[in-house]
Amino acid sequence: MRNAIALIVILSGTWLLLSGHTSPLLLSLGLVSVAAIVACAARLELLDEEGVPVGLLPGLLRYGPWLVIQIIRSNLDVAKRIVNPKLPIHPTVIHVDATDHTEVGRVTYANSITLTPGTISLDVSEDAIEVHALTEEAANDLMSGEMGRRVQRTERP
Amino acid sequence: MLIESVNIFLLALLAVTAIAAVRLRDLFAVAMMFGIYSLLAAVMFVLLDAVDVAFTEAAVGVGISTVLMLGTIGLVGRYERGSVRSSLLPLTVVVATGATLIYGTLDMPHFGDPTAPVHQHVAPAYITESPQQTGIPNVVTSILASYRGYDTLGELAVIFTAGVGVLALLGLRRRKRPGKEGVGQ
Amino acid sequence: MSGLTDLLSMALLGIGTLFLLIGATGLLRLPDVFTRLHGASVTDTLGAGAILLGLALAAGWGLLMGKILALLLIMALLGPSTAHALARAATHGFRKPWLHETDKAEK
Amino acid sequence: MILTITLIALLVTMAFALIRAIKGPTVYDRILASNALGTKTVLMIAVLGFVVGDPELYIDIAIMYVLIGFIGTVAVLKISEFGNLGQPQSHTETEDP
Incomplete structure (x- = not known):
């Protein structure tokens, strides 16, 4: 029920943002389409914690700013290495432990790794994430497990 | 001025893409070049203020036609065999047709010409009157769904029939021999 | 205040442009797919992010800013999925990543 | 002014991505180039909106493009990896030379 309400709020917000119309006719049409989508989602049994992960929201709000700072930091590093051919690149493939994460946590972790320049997740399995790193520093940074711990904190609010 | 320069640059990129697509022998790469061609063409349509055409170009060109082409490549193999026949005659035909078409466009009104016939009667009428007459803010939508409502309904019926026909043909075969159907069903 | 916002917007656009060019150079210069x-x-995160933030500041408060930020959010959510799908497909297509010489010597 | 510079930079990066798409050498390089070009197209439309002076409309188009581009790229990758769109089928991908 909580998920259905959250989905209605999200869809209505999206509709209002993208259309910008407030006349009664168009608003009611928007309401009908929102209701139709929620009904379809309910029938497809998508209204569980995986389909509408509202429980993760507070954790993600705390995690977001830290991730943005990481992205800017590693962006600068990768950009330096592209511009200056003298700085060496040292591509490596490493396996990052992900045994303690839930399914949603692994997805967040893998996406964070990919979003950070210099590291890309190649394959996600039950207990580990295969990562391609551009430099040894990026690989060591990831192996220190700071990101993993922070992702873990978002899973259990 | 800036917009014209952007248009010229995009046209140059389009030409490069097209030549690359003709010259490449790897059909997968050719399919990707067609996708890129559609993307560039879509930007040009946006610049020409033909937003709905740009939408269609992006959805059909980048999305579905790439997928269909790749599906076909999956069935016929990835590499093109070089043609043994001379390409002189086809080249002549293509150049002649192109020249005729360009000659034909010379009689058309200049691009953006405000005195062109199309800007004198129909277009201003729809642009000024359609919001009052139909109550729909988007002119293209009001023409498609209101003025030409029955026309659009007919089109949809035709497309639906075609879709059902294709599904009937492919679906029957699939049920007899599971796991043997084509790629882009 | 408005002058400051304009300045910030221009600075963000400039940074975005710079990273855009760097990312494209990387696309051309680096040795293999990975x-x-x-x-x-680099282009997708900081380049696109800075440019869109700059545009959002130029747009000022309102629906337009919301739309630009929504575009930014969508790009941030879909970008890594595409990149991961590409990397995974490349691994499964038996593309061995280009590794450093010392690593090759060890193996 | 700065918008013009951004626009020119976008055109240059599009040209770079196109060069990568033509040069290849692998399938994945071309998909990557095509995807990067899609990102640049979206940014370009957003910037063009401000250059032309009608950002509202152009941003809507840009949002549409992101979604279409995502679906297109994932569909292409699914085909290149599995040889089909997800139906159970024997692996029929042709071998790279």
Whole structure:
């Protein structure tokens, strides 16, 4: 029920943002389409914690700013290495432990790794994430497990 | 001025893409070049203020036609065999047709010409009157769904029939021999 | 205040442009698919992010800013999925990543 | 002014991505180039909106493009990896030379 309400709020917000119309006719049409989508989602049994992960929201709000700072930091590093051919690149493939994460946590972790320049997740399995790193520093940074711990904190609010 | 320069640059990129697509022998790469061609063409349509055409170009060109082409490549193999026949005659035909078409466009009104016939009667009428007459803010939508409502309904019926026909043909075969159907069903 | 916002917006656009060019250089210069993916992700994250933030500031408060930020959010959510799908497909297509010489010598 | 510079830079990066798409050498390089070009197209439309002076409309188009581009790229990758769109089928991908 909580998920259905959250989905209605999200869809209505999206509709209002993208259309910008407030006349009664168009608003009611928007309401009908929102209701139709929620009904379809309910029938497809998508209204569980995986389909509408509202429980993760507070954790993600705390995690977001830290991730943005990481992205800017590693962006600068990768950009330096592209511009200056003298700085060496040292591509490596490493396996990052992900045994303690839930399914949603692994997805967040893998996406964070990919979003950070210099590291890309190649394959996600039950207990580990295969990562391609551009430099040894990026690989060591990831192996220190700071990101993993922070992702873990978002899973259990 | 800036917009014209952007248009010229995009046209140059389009030409490069097209030549690359003709010259490449790897059909997968050719399919990707067609996708890129559609993307560039879509930007040009946006610049020409033909937003709905740009939408269609992006959805059909980048999305579905790439997928269909790749599906076909999956069935016929990835590499093109070089043609043994001379390409002189086809080249002549293509150049002649192109020249005729360009000659034909010379009689058309200049691009953006405000005195062109199309800007004198129909277009201003729809642009000024359609919001009052139909109550729909988007002119293209009001023409498609209101003025030409029955026309659009007919089109949809035709497309639906075609879709059902294709599904009937492919679906029957699939049920007899599971796991043997084509790629882009 | 408005002058400050304009200045900030211009600075963000400039930074975005710079990273855009760097990312494209990386796409051209780096040795294999995986390293090129890193170059492309520079463009996709900081380049696109800074440009869109600059545009959002130029738009000022209102629906338009919301739309630009929504565009930014969508790009941030879909970008890594595409990059991961590409990297995974490349691994499964038996593309061995180009590794450093010392690593090759060890193996 | 700065918008013009951004626009020119976008055109240059599009040209770079196109060069990568033509040069290849692998399938994945071309998909990557095509995807990067899609990102640049979206940014370009957003910037063009401000240059032309009608950002509202152009941003809507840009949002549409992101979604279409995502679906297109994932569909292409699914085909290149599995040889089909997800139906159970024997692996029929042709071998790279």
